[in-house]
Amino acid sequence: xxxxxxxxxxxxxxxxxxxxxxxxxxxxxxxxxxxxxxxxxxxxxxxxxxxxxxxxxxxxxxxxxxxxxxxxxxxxxxxxxxxxxxxxxxxxxxxxxxxxxxxxxxxxxxxxxxxxxxxxxxxxxxxxxxxxxxxxxxxxxxxxxxxxxxxxxxxxxxxxxxxxxxxxxxxxxxxxxxxxxxxxxxxxxxxxxxxxxxxxxxxxxxxxxxxxxxxxxxxxxxxxxxxxxxxxxxxxxxxxxxxxxxxxxxxxxxxxxxxxxxxxxxxxxxxxxxxxxxxxxxxxxxxxxxxxxxxxxxxxxxxxxxxxxxxxxxxxxxxxxxxxxxxxxxxxxxxxxxxxxxx
Amino acid sequence: xxxxxxxxxxxxxxxxxxxxxxxxxxxxxxxxxxxxxxxxxxxxxxxxxxxxxxxxxxxxxxxxxxxxxxxxxxxxxxxxxxxxxxxxxxxxxxxxxxxxxxxxxxxxxxxxxxxxxxxxxxxxxxxxxxxxxxxxxxxxxxxxxxxxxxxxxxxxxxxxxxxxxxxxxxxxxxxxxxxxxxxxxxxxxxxxxxxxxxxxxxxxxxxxxxxxxxxxxxxxxxxxxxxxxxxxxxxxxxxxxxxxxxxxxxxxxxxxxxxxxxxxxxxxxxxxxxxxxxxxxxxxxxxxxxxxxxxxxxxxxxxxxxxxxxxxxxxxxxxxxxxxxxxxxxxxxxxxxxxxxxxxxxxxxxxxxxxxxxxxxxxxxxxxxxxxxxxxxxxxxxxxxxxxxxxxxxxxxxxxxxxxxxxxxxxxxxxxxxxxxxxxxxxxxxxxxxxxxxxxxxxxxxxxxxxxxxxxxxxxxxxxxxxxxxxxxxxxxxxxxxxxxxxxxxxxxxxxxxxxxxxxxxxxxxxxxxxxxxxxxxxxxxxxxxxxxxxxxxxxxxxxxxxxxxxxxxxxxxxxxxxxxxxxxxxxxxxxxxxxxxxxxxxxxxxxxxxxxxxxxxxxxxxxxxxxxxxxxxxxxxxxxxxxxxxxxxxxxxxxxx
Numbered sequence: 013x014x015x016x017x018x019x020x021x022x023x024x025x026x027x028x029x030x031x032x033x034x035x036x037x038x039x040x041x042x043x044x045x046x047x048x049x050x051x052x053x054x055x056x057x058x059x060x061x062x063x064x065x066x067x068x069x070x071x072x073x074x075x076x077x078x079x080x081x082x083x084x085x086x087x088x089x090x091x092x093x094x095x096x097x098x099x100x101x102x103x104x105x106x107x108x109x110x111x112x113x114x115x116x117x118x119x120x121x122x123x124x125x126x127x128x129x130x131x132x133x134x135x136x137x138x139x140x141x142x143x144x145x146x147x148x149x150x151x152x153x154x155x156x157x158x159x160x161x162x163x164x165x166x167x168x169x170x171x172x173x174x175x176x177x178x179x180x181x182x183x184x185x186x187x188x189x190x191x192x193x194x195x196x197x198x199x200x201x202x203x204x205x206x207x208x209x210x211x212x213x214x215x216x217x218x219x220x221x222x223x224x225x226x227x228x229x230x231x232x233x234x235x236x237x238x239x240x241x242x243x244x245x246x247x248x249x250x251x252x253x254x255x256x257x258x259x260x261x262x263x264x265x266x267x268x269x270x271x272x273x274x275x276x277x278x279x280x281x282x283x284x285x286x287x288x289x290x291x292x293x294x295x296x297x298x299x300x301x302x303x304x305x306x307x308x309x310x311x312x313x314x315x316x317x318x319x320x321x322x323x324x325x326x327x328x329x330x331x332x333x334x335x336x337x338x339x340x341x342x343x344x345x346x347x348x349x350x351x352x353x354x355x
Numbered sequence: 356x357x358x359x360x361x362x363x364x365x366x367x368x369x370x371x372x373x374x375x376x377x378x379x380x381x382x383x384x385x386x387x388x389x390x391x392x393x394x395x396x397x398x399x400x401x402x403x404x405x406x407x408x409x410x411x412x413x414x415x416x417x418x419x420x421x422x423x424x425x426x427x428x429x430x431x432x433x434x435x436x437x438x439x440x441x442x443x444x445x446x447x448x449x450x451x452x453x454x455x456x457x458x459x460x461x462x463x464x465x466x467x468x469x470x471x472x473x474x475x476x477x478x479x480x481x482x483x484x485x486x487x488x489x490x491x492x493x494x495x496x497x498x499x500x501x502x503x504x505x506x507x508x509x510x511x512x513x514x515x516x517x518x519x520x521x522x523x524x525x526x527x528x529x530x531x532x533x534x535x536x537x538x539x540x541x542x543x544x545x546x547x548x549x550x551x552x553x554x555x556x557x558x559x560x561x562x563x564x565x566x567x568x569x570x571x572x573x574x575x576x577x578x579x580x581x582x583x584x585x586x587x588x589x590x591x592x593x594x595x596x597x598x599x600x601x602x603x604x605x606x607x608x609x610x611x612x613x614x615x616x617x618x619x620x621x622x623x624x625x626x627x628x629x630x631x632x633x634x635x636x637x638x639x640x641x642x643x644x645x646x647x648x649x650x651x652x653x654x655x656x657x658x659x660x661x662x663x664x665x666x667x668x669x670x671x672x673x674x675x676x677x678x679x680x681x682x683x684x685x686x687x688x689x690x691x692x693x694x695x696x697x698x699x700x701x702x703x704x705x706x707x708x709x710x711x712x713x714x715x716x717x718x719x720x721x722x723x724x725x726x727x728x729x730x731x732x733x734x735x736x737x738x739x740x741x742x743x744x745x746x747x748x749x750x751x752x753x754x755x756x757x758x759x760x761x762x763x764x765x766x767x768x769x770x771x772x773x774x775x776x777x778x779x780x781x782x783x784x785x786x787x788x789x790x791x792x793x794x795x796x797x798x799x800x801x802x803x804x805x806x807x808x809x810x811x812x813x814x815x816x817x818x819x820x821x822x823x824x825x826x827x828x829x830x831x832x833x834x835x836x837x838x839x840x841x842x843x844x845x846x847x848x849x850x851x852x853x854x855x856x857x858x859x860x861x862x863x864x865x866x867x868x869x870x871x872x873x874x875x876x877x878x879x880x881x882x883x884x885x886x887x888x889x890x891x892x893x894x895x896x897x898x899x900x901x902x903x904x905x906x907x908x909x910x911x912x913x914x915x916x917x918x919x920x921x922x923x924x925x926x927x928x929x930x931x932x933x934x935x936x937x938x939x940x941x942x943x944x945x946x947x948x949x950x951x952x953x954x955x956x957x958x959x960x961x962x963x964x965x966x967x968x969x970x971x972x973x974x975x976x977x978x979x980x981x982x983x984x985x986x987x988x989x990x991x992x993x994x995x996x997x
């Protein structure tokens with residue numbers, strides 16, 4: 013275990029109430045507001061379907077639990093997070109390997125693991141533990157000795173091993189998210205610009221190779237569909253293209269002020285697939301229109317900006333990297349999902 | 356901010372660069388949102404509106420058929436129906452199995468329904484059962500939401516409130532068969548054919564198979580429209596829009612000239628006999644009753660009659676309920692033909708009304724003997740007595756004197772030998788035989804001996820009850836042209852050229868006197884049926900017997916078999932034609948009682964009661980359809996609306 017300077021990580025002598033008071037309540041309130049918008053939209057998306065009737069309530073109660081966890085996590089001394097970083101990362105990796113052998117399949121991909129009564133998706137845990145592990149790694153490296161290109165190679169390994177495991181499940185989206193947010197951390201850790209440039213060129217050059225040798229058939233199809241839409245070529249309307257097109261119709265028909273809460277024809281008449289999960293934004297866009305939808309996106313920017321401010325203000329390198337990693341992960345998720353819908 | 360180490364400065368710098376990148380992407384997404392929601396809003400709004408709206412073909416409501424006073428003969432009734440749509444059903448055998456728990460469908464029928472559904476477009480509903488009971492309807496309605504593809508709905512079904520009364524006149528409607536579709540789309544291009552096919556494959560759509568229903572198909576059908584439905588992505592109907600511009604245009608009502616009450620009375624009067632009756636309004640030619648009995652119930656055909664039930668109707672050859680005896684049936688007219696023969700003889704000048712001919716009970720010609728119905732003979736009779744007593748010998752003689760061509764010519768002028776186009780399916784012309792006809796049909800010349808048979812209405816001559824009624828009306832009418840019609844308001848058939856060259860009034864007078872004698876003077880064959888029971892007016896008529904079999908010389912020697920001694924199907928038909936009142940003719944009637952044997956015994960009382968009922972009901976009074984029209988009903992013409 014690396015030694016930590018008491019000055020930067022130890023808040024334990026302050027009273028509990030002082031600590032609670034020092035939590036970023038403005039940010040938490042905004043997160044609560046965002047969650048309420050989410051639950052309301054989910055209600056609109058699901059109230060016509062009796063099978064999904066309980067979802068908004070469940071979402072709300074889950075958020076309640078998550079809020080408590082959030083506050084507790086905020087009170088846990090940062091030292092504990094540092095100590096837990098490596099063990100949790102290793103444990104998650106073991107779970108990911110276990111998924112290979114014991115995992116069960118849901119929605120066509122083997123992502124889930126049954127531990128006692130609960131189903132766990134180790135790839136989701138990995139988003140948190142990878143960030144912590146990278147933060148811990150750079151904290152130690154930058155405190156021990158400075159700079160150099162080679163210090164980034166172990167970090168790359170920390171990212172790519174779980175990424176490869178997740179890609180095999182297969183879960184292309186999470187793999188990308190992991191690489192992207194991990195990559196952001198490497199970037200923040202001072203990877204040389206010329207290496208970044210070189211990697212960028214290499215990445216662009218390897219696109220055809222990835223397309224033909226790495227992607228699964230269904231993933232290739234998805235890319236094809238997307239390209240076909242960009243070029244305006246006709247697509248099989250009953251396929252992925254149909255769903256994206258219906259989502260665009262929903263968003264576009266919402267207009268400036270929307271069709272009114274629970275009045276969206278596209279959403280209420282089941283034209284949108286998976287509208288309570290991946291496509292939830294279409295419900296918001298159709299029923300509330302441009303003002304509210306762009307407002308929600310701006311609210312996200314504010315939330316993420318406040319997160320970034322925490323990273324910039326934090327004293328220890330571990331805290332700065334961990335906060336920045338969290339912001340990067342969430343940002344990437346937001347942009348990825350919204351971009352998917354807006355096409 | 357703790358920027359005391361070089362690494363912190365770099366971290367901050369790079370974090371802001373990354374945040375700037377993220378911010379740019381966010382901005383890009385928001386501008387994309389702006390593009391979709393504001394700039395391209397109209398396009399997507401149209402797309403969204405089109406998405407949920409489906410236009411379903413809505414069949415038009417078929418026009419009603421009414422009697423002359425507006426009483427419905429063919430109308431509509433709401434009935435529950437269960438059907439399924441293959442496209443929306445997930446598992447057809449399971450759907451069938453679920454249905455079978457509630458209504459009775461055999462496994463064979465289930466298999467057939469599934470087969471049927473695969474033979475047509477997947478979005479076309481297949482009817483499982485129409486005419487659901489109220490209990491079944493409510494039970495299945497509850498079940499429907501849980502079984503995708505199942506449709507339970509109320510639909511208008513053709514109904515014939517008067518059952519078998521008008522079976523042959525109205526005909527019936529049925530689901531269009533392949534043959535029907537061929538006929539309905541005759542002469543249409545490919546697109547129209549497809550439209551016809553689509554319309555008639557709709558479970559609510561029926562087409563006329565026979566009778567007025569078929570003849571007036573276009574008048575009654577109306578125009579198909581659409582139901583505007585909001586559906587979800589799975590095609591389930593969420594609600595229906597009310598859009599009058601899309602609504603189907605119902606078919607037009609059609610009025611017949613018949614009087615439903617008179618028709619019912621006439622059918623009841625026949626009881627268990629089989630036969631036909633036609634009542635004509637002498638002034639207008641309107642058919643007031645057009646009876647053929649026994650009949651079938653056209654309601655049985657609307658949703659498809661079972662094979663077994665149909666076989667019962669079809670195989671009853673003795674009573675032949677499917678057969679329109681008044682229009683399609685042709686019978687030798689028997690003695691009812693004698694007025695025509697007498698008129699021909701007077702016109703030809705081969706006899707005067709006063710000349711007497713001696714009847715010893717038989718007539719010899721060449722090497723053969725012809726018999727009079729009256730074994731002992733009539734003695735010396737003049738024309739009046741010959742008609743009144745129906746003396747066969749007299750008519751053998753005058754027929755021989757004038758020859759077949761004179762009889763054939765005047766027969767045609769009375770309307771025999773031609774099919775009257777009424778606006779119904781069917782209708783037969785019968786036969787007015789002459790030399791040309793025989794050469795064309797039998798390849799033989801006409802023999803003089805045959806003329807004698809024609810003289811008493813037997814042999815090759817055959818006439819329909821409708822033609823006999825027209826003949827009677829033409830005798831009774833004061834020189835008016837009589838053309839029968841049954842469509843009061845509706846698609847009137849093109850007028851036939853009415854073969855009605857007027858007779859010398861004196862000749863007509865003789866014929867009417869003869870018919871009066873039949874029912875009202877001593878020696879008349881139908882004296883018992885002359886009194887209408889209405890006080891003053893009497894009936895004038897003529898009996899007839901239509902031979903069904905040849906009587907051999909041996910049988911004639913031992914006594915002609917009759918009544919209980921002979922199978923019903925071999926007995927002669929009984930005929931009677933009449934008009935009333937005798938001094939101011941209003942109604943003409945012809946009645947045939949099949950295998951009734953004697954015209955005076957079996958047919959005359961029926962005719963008398965029907966015509967008396969017509970007088971009592973005043974069946975010929977102004978029909979409902981002329982009251983609203985601007986022009987009064989045309990008299991005696993077959994074309995043009997009222």
